[in-house]
Amino acid sequence: MLPFLFNKKSGILGINSRNLDYLFPNNPRRLYRYADSKLETKKIAQRLGVTIPETYGVIRFQNEVKQLADIVKKSSSFVVKPAQGSGGDGIVVIKNTTEDGYIKSSGKVLKPNDLHYHIHNILSGMFSLSGQKDKAILEYAVKFDPIFADVAYQGVPDIRLIVYQGVPVMAMLRLPTKASDGKANLHRGGVGVGIDLGTGKTLTGIQNNRYISQHPETGSPLKGLSIPHWQRLLEMSAALGNETEFGYLGVDFVLDEDKGPLLLEMNARPGLSIQIANQTGLIPRLELINDCLPKLSTTQAKIKFAQETFGLASREPVLSIT
Numbered sequence: 001m002l003p004f005l006f007n008k009k010s011g012i013l014g015i016n017s018r019n020l021d022y023l024f025p026n027n028p029r030r031l032y033r034y035a036d037s038k039l040e041t042k043k044i045a046q047r048l049g050v051t052i053p054e055t056y057g058v059i060r061f062q063n064e065v066k067q068l069a070d071i072v073k074k075s076s077s078f079v080v081k082p083a084q085g086s087g088g089d090g091i092v093v094i095k096n097t098t099e100d101g102y103i104k105s106s107g108k109v110l111k112p113n114d115l116h117y118h119i120h121n122i123l124s125g126m127f128s129l130s131g132q133k134d135k136a137i138l139e140y141a142v143k144f145d146p147i148f149a150d151v152a153y154q155g156v157p158d159i160r161l162i163v164y165q166g167v168p169v170m171a172m173l174r175l176p177t178k179a180s181d182g183k184a185n186l187h188r189g190g191v192g193v194g195i196d197l198g199t200g201k202t203l204t205g206i207q208n209n210r211y212i213s214q215h216p217e218t219g220s221p222l223k224g225l226s227i228p229h230w231q232r233l234l235e236m237s238a239a240l241g242n243e244t245e246f247g248y249l250g251v252d253f254v255l256d257e258d259k260g261p262l263l264l265e266m267n268a269r270p271g272l273s274i275q276i277a278n279q280t281g282l283i284p285r286l287e288l289i290n291d292c293l294p295k296l297s298t299t300q301a302k303i304k305f306a307q308e309t310f311g312l313a314s315r316e317p318v319l320s321i322t
């Protein structure tokens with residue numbers, strides 16, 4: 001059990017309050033489809049100048065599945081993902097294409113027919129949020145920034161930020177582990193690591209609700225990594241919050257060795273475990289933003305406010321941890 005006191009004093013936002021006080025009033029329902037479809041999200045990102053992984057192609061119909069090899073021919077590595085997936089479900093990261101077949105990030109080999117079968121399943125809606133028919137996106141496989149070489153196991157770490165009224169509120173780094181099969185989603189066994197919003201430096205990690213100071217497979221320390229492109233990440237997150245009608249938003253980025261930060265997805269119902277990774281609750285930060293919003297007229301002012309107010313240097317004391 002986590003040593004948090006889940007009461008008002010702890011400032012931990014629970015699921016009911018998240019929905020009633022933040023999501024319902026601030027995220028118009030008609031907009032959910034833009035966040036729930038990664039193809040729509042890519043369009044929004046491109047409009048706002050937010051960088052994304054290049055799309056090699058989209059498979060929409062069962063009879064197009066056999067075109068896979070042709071769609072990905074310019075790159076031996078690529079990612080297959082359901083346009084409307086979530087939680088890492090249905091995502092396959094192919095790190096190389098060889099005569100034996102497609103090599104997953106775990107080293108497992110998929111024969112072309114195995115991958116075709118998987119794409120048929122994506123199209124039938126097996127991984128889709130709505131359970132409806134879906135599309136399969138084929139995109140650039142991110143080569144993660146070397147800063148993560150010692151803390152990522154067979155996959156690409158991502159960075160989740162929560163943005164409220166265009167103000168970055170909290171951030172965490174998520175690291176793939178043996179259990180999470182190349183994906184960084186926490187419920188798959190990925191590691192969440194808090195981030196100091198002021199500096200972009202990592203704090204303590206958490207895996208399966210236990211605090212950890214080293215990566216479970218590589219043994220490398222999790223604390224004190226400086227996330228590259230931190231200001232740019234804050235700017236892109238704030239822009240996504242400010243330039244869309246999502247008042248309360250989760251955004252996921254990856255850091256590519258060559259291309260820098262790339263947006264993976266927007267989440268209109270972001271999870272709450274970011275608070276556990278950061279050992280602090282969202283409520284005091286969200287309430288402070290409500291109070292100060294009238295004074296924060298530009299995106300730059302919002303970013304400066306977030307860094308100064310929520311950064312470790314000025315941070316509220318860590319919550320009751322026994």
Ligand SMILES: Nc1ncnc2c1ncn2[C@@H]1O[C@H](COP(=O)(O)OP(=O)(O)O)[C@@H](O)[C@H]1O
Pocket residue numbers: 053079085086087088089091093139140141142155156157158176182183184185252264265
């Ligand atoms: N283009 C990509 N290259 C490499 N890894 C990726 C790519 N897209 C997704 N992943 C991995 O899969 C995880 C989940 O991806 P995401 O697009 O956020 O989908 P979901 O909505 O299912 O969480 C990421 O955290 C990352 O580890």
Ligand SMILES: [Mg+2]
Pocket residue numbers: 087088252264265
């Ligand atoms: Mg995600």
